[in-house]
Amino acid sequence: MSNEAVLHTHSDAAVHEVHGDQSHEHHHHETFISKYVFSQDHKMIAKQFLITGMFWAVLGGLMSVLFRLQIGYPDATFPWLEDILGKWAKGGHITPEAYYALVTTHGTVLVFFVLTAGLSGTFANFLIPLQVGARDMASPFLNMLSYWFFFTASVVMLSSIFVETGPFSGGWTAYPPLSALGDASDGSKTGMDLWLVSMALFVVSSLLGGLNYIATILNMRTKGMSMTRLPLTIWALFFTAVLGVLSFPVLFSGFILLIFDRNFGTSFYLSDIFIKGVALPNEGGSAILYQHLFWFLGHPEVYIILLPAMGMVSEILSVNSRKPIFGYMAMIGSLFAIAILAFLVWAHHMFVTGLNPFLGSIFVLLTLLIAVPSAIKVFNWLTTLWRGNVRFTPGMMFAIGFVSLFISGGLTGIWLGNSALDIHLHDTYFVVAHFHIVMGVASMFGMFAGIYHWFPKMYGKYLNNTLGYIHFWVTIAGAYMIFWPMHYEGLAGMPRRYYDYSIWESFKQFTELNRFISTVAMIVFATQLLFLFNFFYSIFKGRKVTVLNPWGANTLEWTTPLRPGHGNWPGEIPEVHRWPYDYGKDGQEFISQTTPVGADESHH
Amino acid sequence: MTMFLTIAVVVLIFVVIFQIAKASEYVSVLKGEDISRKQNNKVNGFLMVAFLVLGLIGVWYCNKLYFGKTLMAQESASVEGARVDSMLWITIAVTGIVFIATQFILFWFAYKYQENDNRKVFYFPHNTNLEIVWTVVPAIVLTVLVVIGLRNWFLFTGEPPKNHMEVEVTGKQFNWIFRYPGKDGAFGKKYYKNIDDATNELGLLWDDQLGHDDVITTTMYLVKNKPVKLIIGSRDVIHDVGLSHFRMKMDAVPGIPTTLWFTPRYTTNEMKEMTKNPNFVYEISCDQMCGNGHYSMRGVIDVVDQEEYDVIMAKQKPKYLTTFPEKDPSKPVDSVKVAAKMAEPATKPIAKL
Structure with a gap:
């Protein structure tokens, strides 16, 4: 049909482009700069995103270790802290200013730089062209810009840590008036300006990347690769990109208004404020308006973080169970439902802001509706394991860990999404436990699963398995030991973002537990360093990959050479004849997507 | 001084772990990758069940230690808060059952269906009836939770009694x-x-x-x-x-x-x-x-x-x-x-x- 025709013309175009590309490659020697720095090869850009993301993960993780020191050991002094942080840790004791700056930067960095750029930046770049069968992204140049905007955003964010008044310290959500008024907090001075500039650059990076991903998936699939033959990774990355493209501009508009309020005397968010002995002239603004604009991105952002992990986990579970993913169409349908609902639930973050109760009730309904597609996904993953032949590669372990964490964290979402319970649990440690498990750790697990699984394709080497297993078991046990007890603190009403609980009669009973959590957090952090070491050591000295398809997978990336160059396939791009999940069909262990359908093959 | 000592110990532990990891990689190459993969599989399959059992014990132990320190152990100090508490209990019951069941299935399947040369994989790409069941059942349960929740929500956010x-x-x-x-x-x-x-x-x-x-x-x-x-x-x-x-x-x-x-x-x-x-x-x-x-x-x-x-x-x-x-x-x-x-x-x- 016409759809086929479109596909054909596009793949033809791609083939032509390729020939041009290849002759290009033969004539020009690639310099260090064009190959490793300003590279337009999607695989190199993916690695750039990954390694920058890892840098931020280490820094963001280290920040959490530092502020957990304060919560876990509020009475102890650590002289070495003063050596590192100077006036921010006078006498070896983190000051409240530094504590809040650390908490805020930890949140911002982990949510945006690690789990957005580091996760979908890495895997969308790496997997989309390889799995749809394309030479590169639709626009390699914009793709390169996407990385460099992210890099610039990183530099600006990093610089904000070194300004005299400190980095922004009003929480990663940056609610005005706190974030709008330098008089309300030192962190809201220069630090906040830099935070806003950095985030604006980051939005540009996300948009450039997202548009590219969408264009590539829709237009550059190889011959025979219909939308329903795409691996679930690609479907997930597609919905992720759509979410980002539609919601980041709204966040950006919120930031623009905030910049105006901060610098040009407007009153979008400000009204009736008396601060530092002065009544401000601003009247008629609404501080809640910012929250609507922020969460209109903020909630889809949760799924921008989670969907790529879901997609990769679906793929990895199927490959390593040697069995098709159960309910492929239901998986796509539930991704679609989640993507739609992601836009319709933002106000569940605002149940206690004085929101109109009727509006609140609609958001309760839509929020709890998300549990349905989420449940479908979980049951489908479980059924994928059922009667399979499971190989516990480190990637598979992290995929199983993801499912476990997604269940644990997803179920507490049912508590918090119900406004009458949220009115009690909002902004307590229950929320901290919930989103760290379901969004933070689960997505990190998705990311680790992806790294372990595709590392052989990225670098032509294997990661060390033993280190991988140690990494997995310590991290999953540690993550549960850190975040599970936090639910109990939340059920005691213990508020989040407190520097010290000792003056509170209601919340001071968890001293020992806080110490335990902080200690485990340090161990888990150290274990991540072990992974980091494994990663860089294996790039150079890891066991070499000698077979094209080490996991016995069906998807196209495993049909490329061991170390694919720019353009991915030396000859023509392979044609696709079937969906990517023919594992264990008709007694065959796996059937690659490039294998034509046999005459006597069974139909399902 | 203790600082350097701590760092030294941590580094030492790292080095030891790394050496073991490297040695085990060499061993696996010598033994043949297939054999060593199967051994790894057995170990990790066992650890999956061990994790499930220890994890559930941990859940019980955590509850034993900390339940008494939460507000769940105290009566709500307000009339309306008592409704929050009863709703909490219903939600705990529902999500708790699902939690135990799905975690059990997940880790049990991982253990039970670990790689075995004699098993023929069941080619099972979809089943409409199953999928309808696990779409409809959660939807019904959630509807019940929403109804309970919204009744409370409208009470809490509605007008207070006249004598307030x-x-x-x-x-x-x-x-x-x-x-x-x-x-x-x-x-x-x-x-x-x-x-x-x-x-x-x-x-x-x-x-x-x-x-x-x-x-x-x-x-x-x-x-x-x-x-x-x-x-x-x-x-x-x-x-x-x-x-x-x-x-x-x-x-x-x-x-x-x-x-x-x-x-x-x-x-x-x-x-x-x-x-x-x-x-x-x-x-x-x-x-x-x-x-x-x-x-x-x-x-x-x-x-x-x-x-x-x-x-x-x-x-x-x-x-x-x-x-x-x-x-x-x-x-x-x-x-x-x-x-x-x-x-x-x-x-x-x-x-x-």
């Missing part, structure tokens, strides 16, 4: 100011540009007679079994009135007043007995990040019975009289001075009236 009292709560960096309407039962008007930290922390407009009997306190006094409606605002940034014992919470937003109502059902003294904690006190915690002193923004609520409340309130002097002592009927009046004082606030803008 009102207290105004104003947040500022980093404490709370409480205002009572006084005998006339109505609050006087205020305007933020009239705020003066020394004499008029809420910016009350003295032209408004209704405000002349308004009382400002630093502790919130509430009456047992009498519904109270809080009228919540902020002077600077967003705060949040967190009332964990009453299971309630509402943001304090500058420029946009919010409300919250509940019915305290135990006095502070009764709670001291019930919790067996002689230091028990109802605390207001700020639950919305509001600056560097956020963690110390503490308010105190004293719930008493009606007689005691009347005694306490009789002792409070209206703000108007403490600001203008000469207006106090119990004191001699200098009429000229008062006239001058009265004229002063009138010159300030009163656009917000």
Whole structure:
């Protein structure tokens, strides 16, 4: 049909482009700069995103270790802290200013730089062209810009840590008036300006990347690769990109208004404020308006973080169970439902802001509706394991860990999404436990699963398995030991973002537990360093990959050479004849997507 | 010194782990990758079940240690909060069953279906009936939870009973100011540009007679079994009135007043007995990040019975009289001075009236 025709013309175009590309490659020697720095090869850009993301993960993780020191050991002094942080840790004791700056930067960095750029930046770049069968992204140049905007955003964010008044310290959500008024907090001075500039650059990076991903998936699939033959990774990355493209501009508009309020005397968010002995002239603004604009991105952002992990986990579970993913169409349908609902639930973050109760009730309904597609996904993953032949590669372990964490964290979402319970649990440690498990750790697990699984394709080497297993078991046990007890603190009403609980009669009973959590957090952090070491050591000295398809997978990336160059396939791009999940069909262990359908093959 | 020692120990542990990992990789190459993969598979398959069992024991142990320290172990101090508690229990039951069942299935399947040369994989790409079942069943269960939740939500956010009292709560960096309407039962008007930290922390407009009997306190006094409606605002940034014992919470937003109502059902003294904690006190915690002193923004609520409340309130002097002592009927009046004082606030803008 016409759809086929479109596909054909596009793949033809791609083939032509390729020939041009290849002759290009033969004539020009690639310099260090064009190959490793300003590279337009999607695989190199993916690695750039990954390694920058890892840098931020280490820094963001280290920040959490530092502020957990304060919560876990509020009475102890650590002289070495003063050596590192100077006036921010006078006498070896983190000051409240530094504590809040650390908490805020930890949140911002982990949510945006690690789990957005580091996760979908890495895997969308790496997997989309390889799995749809394309030479590169639709626009390699914009793709390169996407990385460099992210890099610039990183530099600006990093610089904000070194300004005299400190980095922004009003929480990663940056609610005005706190974030709008330098008089309300030192962190809201220069630090906040830099935070806003950095985030604006980051939005540009996300948009450039997202548009590219969408264009590539829709237009550059190889011959025979219909939308329903795409691996679930690609479907997930597609919905992720759509979410980002539609919601980041709204966040950006919120930031623009905030910049105006901060610098040009407007009153979008400000009204009736008396601060530092002065009544401000601003009247008629609404501080809640910012929250609507922020969460209109903020909630889809949760799924921008989670969907790529879901997609990769679906793929990895199927490959390593040697069995098709159960309910492929239901998986796509539930991704679609989640993507739609992601836009319709933002106000569940605002149940206690004085929101109109009727509006609140609609958001309760839509929020709890998300549990349905989420449940479908979980049951489908479980059924994928059922009667399979499971190989516990480190990637598979992290995929199983993801499912476990997604269940644990997803179920507490049912508590918090119900406004009458949220009115009690909002902004307590229950929320901290919930989103760290379901969004933070689960997505990190998705990311680790992806790294372990595709590392052989990225670098032509294997990661060390033993280190991988140690990494997995310590991290999953540690993550549960850190975040599970936090639910109990939340059920005691213990508020989040407190520097010290000792003056509170209601919340001071968890001293020992806080110490335990902080200690485990340090161990888990150290274990991540072990992974980091494994990663860089294996790039150079890891066991070499000698077979094209080490996991016995069906998807196209495993049909490329061991170390694919720019353009991915030396000859023509392979044609696709079937969906990517023919594992264990008709007694065959796996059937690659490039294998034509046999005459006597069974139909399902 | 201990610092370097710690680092040295950590590095040493790293090196040991790394050497073991490297050695095991060499061994696996020597033994043949297939054999070593199968060995790894057995070990990890066993660990999956071990993790499930130890994890569930951990869940039980954590509950044993900490349940008593949560509010679940205490009765809600408000009538409405009791509904939150019962809803919590229903939600725990539902999600708890699903949690145990799915985690069990996940780790059990991982163990049971670990690689085995004799097993023929079941090619099972989809099954419409199964998928319908696990779409419809969660949808029905969730509908029940939504109905329970929304009934409570509309009660909490609806109008308080007619016999309620009102207290105004104003947040500022980093404490709370409480205002009572006084005998006339109505609050006087205020305007933020009239705020003066020394004499008029809420910016009350003295032209408004209704405000002349308004009382400002630093502790919130509430009456047992009498519904109270809080009228919540902020002077600077967003705060949040967190009332964990009453299971309630509402943001304090500058420029946009919010409300919250509940019915305290135990006095502070009764709670001291019930919790067996002689230091028990109802605390207001700020639950919305509001600056560097956020963690110390503490308010105190004293719930008493009606007689005691009347005694306490009789002792409070209206703000108007403490600001203008000469207006106090119990004191001699200098009429000229008062006239001058009265004229002063009138010159300030009163656009917000």
